[in-house]
Amino acid sequence: MRTNFQYKDRTSSICYYCGELPQSVDHCPAIAEVDRKGIEYFKKERIPLILISACYECNQILSDHSIHTLSARKLFIKKALLKKYKKILAMPTWEEEELRELSDELRYHVEIGLKAKSAISLRILW
């Protein structure tokens, strides 16, 4: 049974968790959990219901995990991103001179990896 709970709207133009463009709205706590435990539980525990902007990936990572504060949710996502992108983040840095010595095809792949590493690092540091 889904009820219309009163979530406070705290959405903005960036993913609260990683700084990317948001394509979704995260319900904190998840609607499924509020449905399951009942709204009275959250009132009694003084857990606010908040809507927050999130990118697809962050929202997907949170799923319906029982995490009730934005800071705890953010930390949970950062740990998940670190684990998920462990290989990319472990990529060594390359000097320009080293890149020039590679074949075009290999350099292309290395540069894509470095861009991905940079992008994911920014999201984790957000």
Ligand SMILES: [Zn+2]
């Ligand atoms: Zn995000």
